[in-house]
Amino acid sequence: MKDKILMIVFVLVLGSILTAALVAVNYVTTPVIEKNEEIATKSSILGALGISFDQGKVEEVFASNVEQREQNGMTYYVAENGDIAFPYSGSGLWGPIEGIIAIQPDFKRLEGITISRQEETPGLGSRITEAEYLAQFQGKRFTEGLKLVQPGRTDADNEIDSITGATMTTDAFIKILNENIRKAMPAIAEGEGR
Amino acid sequence: MRSAAKGQSLKTFLNGVWRDHPIFSMILGICSALAVSNKVENAIAMGAGVTFVLLATGLLIAMLRRLIPTRVRMITYMIIIATFVIVVDRVLKALFPDISQAIGPYVGLIITNCIIMGRAEAFYIQNNIGQSVIDALANGFGYTYTLVSVAVVRELLGFGTILGFQVMPEGFTKWVVMAMAPGAFFVLAIFIWIGRSLAGMEEQ
Numbered sequence: 367m368k369d370k371i372l373m374i375v376f377v378l379v380l381g382s383i384l385t386a387a388l389v390a391v392n393y394v395t396t397p398v399i400e401k402n403e404e405i406a407t408k409s410s411i412l413g414a415l416g417i418s419f420d421q422g423k424v425e426e427v428f429a430s431n432v433e434q435r436e437q438n439g440m441t442y443y444v445a446e447n448g449d450i451a452f453p454y455s456g457s458g459l460w461g462p463i464e465g466i467i468a469i470q471p472d473f474k475r476l477e478g479i480t481i482s483r484q485e486e487t488p489g490l491g492s493r494i495t496e497a498e499y500l501a502q503f504q505g506k507r508f509t510e511g512l513k514l515v516q517p518g519r520t521d522a523d524n525e526i527d528s529i530t531g532a533t534m535t536t537d538a539f540i541k542i543l544n545e546n547i548r549k550a551m552p553a554i555a556e557g558e559g560r
Numbered sequence: 561m562r563s564a565a566k567g568q569s570l571k572t573f574l575n576g577v578w579r580d581h582p583i584f585s586m587i588l589g590i591c592s593a594l595a596v597s598n599k600v601e602n603a604i605a606m607g608a609g610v611t612f613v614l615l616a617t618g619l620l621i622a623m624l625r626r627l628i629p630t631r632v633r634m635i636t637y638m639i640i641i642a643t644f645v646i647v648v649d650r651v652l653k654a655l656f657p658d659i660s661q662a663i664g665p666y667v668g669l670i671i672t673n674c675i676i677m678g679r680a681e682a683f684y685i686q687n688n689i690g691q692s693v694i695d696a697l698a699n700g701f702g703y704t705y706t707l708v709s710v711a712v713v714r715e716l717l718g719f720g721t722i723l724g725f726q727v728m729p730e731g732f733t734k735w736v737v738m739a740m741a742p743g744a745f746f747v748l749a750i751f752i753w754i755g756r757s758l759a760g761m762e763e764q
Contacts, residue, residue: 380624380636391646391650395650395653399650399657406657483661488718489736490736490740
Protein backbone atom coordinates (compact mmCIF):
# COMPACT_ATOMS: atom_id res chain seq x y z
CA MET A 367 0.00 0.00 0.00
CA LYS A 368 2.71 2.42 1.04
CA ASP A 369 4.57 1.59 -2.18
CA LYS A 370 1.55 2.44 -4.25
CA ILE A 371 1.05 5.80 -2.57
CA LEU A 372 4.73 6.63 -3.02
CA MET A 373 4.48 5.66 -6.65
CA ILE A 374 1.51 7.95 -7.22
CA VAL A 375 3.18 10.79 -5.34
CA PHE A 376 6.34 10.35 -7.41
CA VAL A 377 4.48 10.47 -10.72
CA LEU A 378 2.42 13.48 -9.66
CA VAL A 379 5.39 15.43 -8.37
CA LEU A 380 7.59 14.68 -11.37
CA GLY A 381 4.73 15.42 -13.76
CA SER A 382 4.02 18.76 -12.11
CA ILE A 383 7.66 19.84 -12.11
CA LEU A 384 8.14 18.96 -15.77
CA THR A 385 4.85 20.59 -16.74
CA ALA A 386 5.89 23.77 -14.94
CA ALA A 387 9.18 23.71 -16.83
CA LEU A 388 7.31 23.40 -20.12
CA VAL A 389 4.98 26.27 -19.25
CA ALA A 390 8.05 28.42 -18.57
CA VAL A 391 9.69 27.46 -21.87
CA ASN A 392 6.45 28.13 -23.71
CA TYR A 393 6.10 31.52 -22.06
CA VAL A 394 9.60 32.57 -23.08
CA THR A 395 9.55 31.23 -26.65
CA THR A 396 6.00 32.03 -27.82
CA PRO A 397 6.55 35.76 -28.53
CA VAL A 398 9.79 35.00 -30.40
CA ILE A 399 8.12 32.29 -32.49
CA GLU A 400 5.17 34.53 -33.33
CA LYS A 401 7.56 37.29 -34.35
CA ASN A 402 9.46 34.84 -36.59
CA GLU A 403 6.25 33.76 -38.28
CA GLU A 404 5.18 37.35 -38.83
CA ILE A 405 8.53 38.24 -40.38
CA ALA A 406 8.36 35.14 -42.59
CA THR A 407 4.90 36.15 -43.85
CA LYS A 408 5.96 39.75 -44.42
CA SER A 409 9.11 38.81 -46.33
CA SER A 410 7.02 36.41 -48.42
CA ILE A 411 4.61 39.27 -49.27
CA LEU A 412 7.46 41.63 -50.11
CA GLY A 413 9.05 38.92 -52.26
CA ALA A 414 5.85 38.39 -54.24
CA LEU A 415 5.42 42.14 -54.75
CA GLY A 416 8.99 42.34 -56.03
CA ILE A 417 10.09 44.81 -53.36
CA SER A 418 13.72 44.25 -52.43
CA PHE A 419 14.66 44.33 -48.76
CA ASP A 420 17.47 43.55 -46.32
CA GLN A 421 16.94 40.45 -44.22
CA GLY A 422 17.14 42.49 -41.00
CA LYS A 423 14.80 45.29 -42.11
CA VAL A 424 11.69 43.38 -43.17
CA GLU A 425 9.43 45.22 -40.74
CA GLU A 426 10.51 48.75 -41.71
CA VAL A 427 10.34 48.07 -45.45
CA PHE A 428 6.96 46.41 -45.06
CA ALA A 429 5.51 49.26 -43.00
CA SER A 430 6.65 51.96 -45.43
CA ASN A 431 5.69 50.18 -48.68
CA VAL A 432 2.67 47.99 -48.05
CA GLU A 433 -0.80 48.66 -46.75
CA GLN A 434 -3.02 45.94 -45.34
CA ARG A 435 -6.69 46.04 -46.33
CA GLU A 436 -9.69 43.85 -45.71
CA GLN A 437 -12.84 43.06 -47.65
CA ASN A 438 -15.50 40.40 -47.01
CA GLY A 439 -13.29 38.79 -44.39
CA MET A 440 -10.35 38.52 -46.78
CA THR A 441 -7.06 40.20 -46.01
CA TYR A 442 -4.91 41.50 -48.85
CA TYR A 443 -1.95 43.81 -49.20
CA VAL A 444 -1.56 46.80 -51.49
CA ALA A 445 1.84 48.15 -52.52
CA GLU A 446 2.51 51.80 -53.36
CA ASN A 447 2.59 51.11 -57.09
CA GLY A 448 -0.86 49.47 -56.96
CA ASP A 449 0.29 45.83 -56.99
CA ILE A 450 -1.87 43.65 -54.80
CA ALA A 451 -0.75 40.59 -52.83
CA PHE A 452 -2.85 37.95 -51.11
CA PRO A 453 -2.15 34.57 -49.49
CA TYR A 454 -3.00 31.25 -51.12
CA SER A 455 -3.08 27.69 -49.87
CA GLY A 456 -4.00 24.25 -51.13
CA SER A 457 -2.92 20.63 -51.28
CA GLY A 458 0.17 19.76 -53.27
CA LEU A 459 1.10 16.20 -54.11
CA TRP A 460 2.34 15.29 -50.62
CA GLY A 461 1.24 18.09 -48.34
CA PRO A 462 -0.05 21.63 -48.15
CA ILE A 463 1.46 24.38 -50.30
CA GLU A 464 1.12 27.93 -49.01
CA GLY A 465 2.45 31.29 -50.07
CA ILE A 466 1.62 34.66 -51.58
CA ILE A 467 0.31 35.65 -55.02
CA ALA A 468 0.88 39.21 -56.23
CA ILE A 469 -1.01 40.73 -59.17
CA GLN A 470 -0.41 43.87 -61.21
CA PRO A 471 -2.67 46.95 -60.92
CA ASP A 472 -4.46 46.07 -64.19
CA PHE A 473 -6.01 43.04 -62.43
CA LYS A 474 -5.02 40.86 -65.39
CA ARG A 475 -1.40 39.89 -64.95
CA LEU A 476 0.68 38.31 -62.22
CA GLU A 477 3.43 40.26 -60.53
CA GLY A 478 5.02 37.40 -58.59
CA ILE A 479 4.53 34.21 -56.59
CA THR A 480 6.27 33.07 -53.43
CA ILE A 481 6.04 29.77 -51.59
CA SER A 482 6.38 29.84 -47.83
CA ARG A 483 5.49 26.25 -47.08
CA GLN A 484 5.60 23.00 -49.06
CA GLU A 485 6.40 19.36 -48.42
CA GLU A 486 7.08 18.12 -51.95
CA THR A 487 9.77 15.57 -52.83
CA PRO A 488 13.22 17.09 -52.27
CA GLY A 489 15.03 17.59 -55.56
CA LEU A 490 11.91 16.95 -57.68
CA GLY A 491 8.66 18.60 -56.60
CA SER A 492 10.46 20.96 -54.25
CA ARG A 493 12.02 22.60 -57.31
CA ILE A 494 8.86 24.72 -57.60
CA THR A 495 10.46 26.89 -54.91
CA GLU A 496 13.48 27.66 -57.12
CA ALA A 497 13.75 31.31 -58.13
CA GLU A 498 14.07 30.46 -61.85
CA TYR A 499 10.85 28.50 -61.79
CA LEU A 500 8.87 31.17 -59.93
CA ALA A 501 10.32 33.97 -62.07
CA GLN A 502 8.38 32.78 -65.14
CA PHE A 503 5.08 33.71 -63.47
CA GLN A 504 5.82 37.43 -63.72
CA GLY A 505 3.63 39.11 -66.34
CA LYS A 506 1.56 35.97 -67.01
CA ARG A 507 -2.10 36.59 -67.75
CA PHE A 508 -4.37 34.86 -65.25
CA THR A 509 -7.84 36.01 -66.34
CA GLU A 510 -8.58 32.82 -68.31
CA GLY A 511 -6.66 30.64 -65.89
CA LEU A 512 -3.03 29.59 -66.00
CA LYS A 513 -2.21 26.57 -68.13
CA LEU A 514 0.57 24.03 -67.69
CA VAL A 515 2.57 23.00 -70.76
CA GLN A 516 5.67 20.88 -71.33
CA PRO A 517 8.98 22.56 -70.53
CA GLY A 518 10.11 24.90 -73.27
CA ARG A 519 6.81 24.86 -75.16
CA THR A 520 5.27 28.02 -73.72
CA ASP A 521 3.96 30.51 -76.29
CA ALA A 522 0.66 32.00 -75.09
CA ASP A 523 0.94 34.47 -72.23
CA ASN A 524 -1.00 32.29 -69.79
CA GLU A 525 1.17 29.20 -70.20
CA ILE A 526 3.55 27.97 -67.53
CA ASP A 527 6.38 25.44 -67.91
CA SER A 528 6.06 22.23 -65.95
CA ILE A 529 9.12 20.62 -64.37
CA THR A 530 10.39 17.33 -65.76
CA GLY A 531 10.01 14.68 -63.05
CA ALA A 532 7.58 16.81 -61.07
CA THR A 533 4.49 16.71 -63.25
CA MET A 534 2.08 15.94 -60.42
CA THR A 535 3.43 18.70 -58.18
CA THR A 536 3.44 21.37 -60.89
CA ASP A 537 -0.05 20.28 -61.91
CA ALA A 538 -1.32 20.58 -58.34
CA PHE A 539 0.47 23.91 -57.94
CA ILE A 540 -1.18 25.48 -61.01
CA LYS A 541 -4.57 24.21 -59.85
CA ILE A 542 -4.03 25.74 -56.41
CA LEU A 543 -3.05 29.08 -57.98
CA ASN A 544 -6.02 29.16 -60.35
CA GLU A 545 -8.48 28.25 -57.66
CA ASN A 546 -7.14 30.79 -55.16
CA ILE A 547 -7.07 33.57 -57.76
CA ARG A 548 -10.64 32.78 -58.80
CA LYS A 549 -11.81 32.90 -55.19
CA ALA A 550 -9.89 36.01 -54.18
CA MET A 551 -10.52 38.28 -57.15
CA PRO A 552 -14.18 39.22 -56.46
CA ALA A 553 -13.42 40.40 -52.91
CA ILE A 554 -10.35 42.35 -54.00
CA ALA A 555 -12.20 43.95 -56.93
CA GLU A 556 -14.97 44.99 -54.55
CA GLY A 557 -12.54 46.33 -51.97
CA GLU A 558 -10.65 48.33 -54.57
CA GLY A 559 -13.83 49.58 -56.25
CA ARG A 560 -13.30 47.84 -59.60
CA MET B 561 40.85 3.89 -7.68
CA ARG B 562 41.15 7.04 -9.73
CA SER B 563 42.60 5.31 -12.73
CA ALA B 564 39.98 2.58 -12.45
CA ALA B 565 37.22 5.19 -12.67
CA LYS B 566 38.99 6.79 -15.59
CA GLY B 567 39.29 3.45 -17.35
CA GLN B 568 35.58 2.88 -16.80
CA SER B 569 34.74 6.30 -18.28
CA LEU B 570 36.88 5.63 -21.33
CA LYS B 571 35.24 2.25 -21.80
CA THR B 572 31.77 3.82 -21.52
CA PHE B 573 32.71 6.43 -24.10
CA LEU B 574 34.23 3.96 -26.57
CA ASN B 575 31.25 1.66 -26.23
CA GLY B 576 28.96 4.50 -27.22
CA VAL B 577 30.91 5.77 -30.20
CA TRP B 578 32.09 2.42 -31.49
CA ARG B 579 31.42 -1.05 -30.03
CA ASP B 580 27.80 -0.47 -29.03
CA HIS B 581 27.30 2.26 -31.59
CA PRO B 582 23.56 2.99 -31.54
CA ILE B 583 23.08 2.85 -35.29
CA PHE B 584 25.35 0.22 -36.78
CA SER B 585 25.64 -2.05 -33.78
CA MET B 586 22.19 -1.81 -32.26
CA ILE B 587 20.28 -0.57 -35.36
CA LEU B 588 18.39 1.88 -33.16
CA GLY B 589 17.18 5.28 -34.20
CA ILE B 590 17.42 4.60 -37.92
CA CYS B 591 14.00 6.07 -38.69
CA SER B 592 15.24 9.58 -38.03
CA ALA B 593 18.67 8.71 -39.47
CA LEU B 594 16.99 7.84 -42.76
CA ALA B 595 14.62 10.79 -42.74
CA VAL B 596 16.79 13.80 -41.96
CA SER B 597 20.09 12.78 -43.56
CA ASN B 598 19.40 14.41 -46.94
CA LYS B 599 21.27 17.60 -46.02
CA VAL B 600 24.28 18.07 -43.73
CA GLU B 601 22.68 21.09 -42.05
CA ASN B 602 19.61 19.05 -41.06
CA ALA B 603 21.77 16.16 -39.88
CA ILE B 604 23.77 18.44 -37.58
CA ALA B 605 20.62 19.99 -36.14
CA MET B 606 19.02 16.60 -35.58
CA GLY B 607 22.24 15.22 -34.05
CA ALA B 608 22.47 18.17 -31.71
CA GLY B 609 18.81 17.78 -30.74
CA VAL B 610 19.15 14.07 -29.99
CA THR B 611 22.41 14.62 -28.09
CA PHE B 612 20.81 17.31 -25.95
CA VAL B 613 17.78 15.15 -25.15
CA LEU B 614 20.05 12.17 -24.35
CA LEU B 615 22.21 14.29 -22.09
CA ALA B 616 19.32 15.89 -20.22
CA THR B 617 17.45 12.60 -19.90
CA GLY B 618 20.57 10.72 -18.78
CA LEU B 619 21.35 13.34 -16.18
CA LEU B 620 17.84 13.45 -14.76
CA ILE B 621 17.26 9.69 -14.75
CA ALA B 622 20.66 8.97 -13.18
CA MET B 623 19.88 11.59 -10.53
CA LEU B 624 16.46 10.11 -9.78
CA ARG B 625 17.46 6.46 -10.27
CA ARG B 626 17.03 5.53 -6.61
CA LEU B 627 13.66 7.32 -6.39
CA ILE B 628 12.02 6.05 -9.57
CA PRO B 629 9.59 3.24 -8.62
CA THR B 630 10.39 0.17 -10.76
CA ARG B 631 6.82 -0.29 -11.92
CA VAL B 632 6.46 3.18 -13.38
CA ARG B 633 9.98 3.59 -14.74
CA MET B 634 8.90 3.42 -18.39
CA ILE B 635 6.31 6.15 -18.02
CA THR B 636 8.90 8.17 -16.13
CA TYR B 637 11.34 7.88 -19.06
CA MET B 638 8.58 8.86 -21.45
CA ILE B 639 7.54 12.04 -19.67
CA ILE B 640 11.14 13.11 -19.10
CA ILE B 641 12.06 12.51 -22.75
CA ALA B 642 8.87 14.17 -24.00
CA THR B 643 9.56 17.26 -21.89
CA PHE B 644 13.05 17.75 -23.29
CA VAL B 645 11.92 17.08 -26.84
CA ILE B 646 9.28 19.81 -26.56
CA VAL B 647 11.97 22.15 -25.24
CA VAL B 648 14.19 21.37 -28.26
CA ASP B 649 11.28 21.91 -30.65
CA ARG B 650 10.37 25.29 -29.15
CA VAL B 651 13.97 26.50 -29.03
CA LEU B 652 14.58 25.48 -32.65
CA LYS B 653 11.39 27.28 -33.71
CA ALA B 654 12.40 30.42 -31.84
CA LEU B 655 16.09 30.60 -32.75
CA PHE B 656 16.49 28.61 -35.98
CA PRO B 657 13.16 28.83 -37.82
CA ASP B 658 14.65 27.68 -41.15
CA ILE B 659 16.11 24.48 -39.72
CA SER B 660 12.96 23.91 -37.71
CA GLN B 661 10.93 24.07 -40.90
CA ALA B 662 13.26 21.70 -42.71
CA ILE B 663 13.25 18.94 -40.09
CA GLY B 664 9.84 19.88 -38.67
CA PRO B 665 7.94 16.73 -37.67
CA TYR B 666 11.11 14.71 -37.00
CA VAL B 667 11.96 16.77 -33.93
CA GLY B 668 8.77 15.52 -32.31
CA LEU B 669 9.77 12.01 -33.30
CA ILE B 670 12.89 12.22 -31.11
CA ILE B 671 10.46 11.11 -28.40
CA THR B 672 10.11 7.75 -30.11
CA ASN B 673 13.82 7.53 -30.93
CA CYS B 674 14.72 4.15 -29.45
CA ILE B 675 18.27 5.27 -28.68
CA ILE B 676 17.06 7.43 -25.82
CA MET B 677 14.57 4.96 -24.40
CA GLY B 678 17.12 2.17 -24.88
CA ARG B 679 19.94 3.98 -23.10
CA ALA B 680 17.62 5.03 -20.28
CA GLU B 681 16.58 1.44 -19.59
CA ALA B 682 19.98 -0.14 -20.24
CA PHE B 683 22.28 2.40 -18.65
CA TYR B 684 21.04 5.54 -16.89
CA ILE B 685 18.75 3.73 -14.47
CA GLN B 686 21.69 1.64 -13.17
CA ASN B 687 24.67 3.97 -13.32
CA ASN B 688 25.83 7.11 -11.57
CA ILE B 689 25.53 10.61 -12.98
CA GLY B 690 29.09 10.87 -14.29
CA GLN B 691 28.98 7.61 -16.24
CA SER B 692 25.50 8.41 -17.56
CA VAL B 693 26.60 11.79 -18.87
CA ILE B 694 29.59 10.19 -20.61
CA ASP B 695 27.35 7.52 -22.08
CA ALA B 696 24.87 10.16 -23.29
CA LEU B 697 27.62 12.20 -24.95
CA ALA B 698 29.14 9.11 -26.55
CA ASN B 699 25.84 7.87 -27.94
CA GLY B 700 24.85 11.34 -29.09
CA PHE B 701 28.20 11.73 -30.82
CA GLY B 702 27.93 8.26 -32.35
CA TYR B 703 24.48 9.07 -33.69
CA THR B 704 25.52 12.50 -34.96
CA TYR B 705 28.67 11.43 -36.83
CA THR B 706 26.71 8.66 -38.54
CA LEU B 707 23.98 11.06 -39.61
CA VAL B 708 26.50 13.61 -40.82
CA SER B 709 28.52 11.03 -42.80
CA VAL B 710 25.36 9.73 -44.47
CA ALA B 711 24.25 13.31 -45.12
CA VAL B 712 27.60 14.28 -46.68
CA VAL B 713 27.26 11.50 -49.26
CA ARG B 714 23.58 12.21 -49.90
CA GLU B 715 23.87 15.98 -50.16
CA LEU B 716 26.97 15.77 -52.35
CA LEU B 717 25.37 13.39 -54.83
CA GLY B 718 21.76 14.51 -54.46
CA PHE B 719 22.20 18.28 -54.53
CA GLY B 720 25.87 18.76 -55.52
CA THR B 721 26.48 20.80 -52.38
CA ILE B 722 27.87 20.48 -48.86
CA LEU B 723 26.19 22.65 -46.21
CA GLY B 724 24.61 24.58 -49.09
CA PHE B 725 27.93 25.42 -50.80
CA GLN B 726 28.29 24.27 -54.39
CA VAL B 727 30.98 21.57 -54.44
CA MET B 728 30.31 19.62 -57.61
CA PRO B 729 31.21 21.30 -60.91
CA GLU B 730 28.59 23.17 -62.89
CA GLY B 731 26.56 20.80 -65.03
CA PHE B 732 26.83 17.94 -62.54
CA THR B 733 23.80 15.67 -62.91
CA LYS B 734 22.11 15.44 -59.53
CA TRP B 735 21.34 11.94 -58.32
CA VAL B 736 17.74 12.61 -57.39
CA VAL B 737 17.45 9.17 -55.78
CA MET B 738 19.99 10.26 -53.15
CA ALA B 739 17.77 13.12 -52.02
CA MET B 740 14.83 10.74 -51.66
CA ALA B 741 14.19 7.93 -49.16
CA PRO B 742 15.77 5.09 -51.20
CA GLY B 743 19.12 6.92 -51.23
CA ALA B 744 19.07 6.96 -47.44
CA PHE B 745 18.59 3.19 -47.33
CA PHE B 746 21.50 2.57 -49.74
CA VAL B 747 23.94 4.86 -47.96
CA LEU B 748 22.97 3.81 -44.45
CA ALA B 749 23.22 0.13 -45.39
CA ILE B 750 26.70 0.67 -46.82
CA PHE B 751 27.67 2.54 -43.67
CA ILE B 752 26.42 -0.28 -41.43
CA TRP B 753 28.28 -2.80 -43.58
CA ILE B 754 31.56 -0.88 -43.33
CA GLY B 755 31.13 -0.18 -39.62
CA ARG B 756 30.37 -3.79 -38.78
CA SER B 757 33.21 -5.14 -40.89
CA LEU B 758 35.70 -2.77 -39.23
CA ALA B 759 34.45 -3.67 -35.77
CA GLY B 760 34.55 -7.37 -36.63
CA MET B 761 30.93 -7.92 -35.71
CA GLU B 762 29.14 -11.07 -36.86
CA GLU B 763 25.45 -11.88 -36.84
CA GLN B 764 24.85 -14.65 -34.35
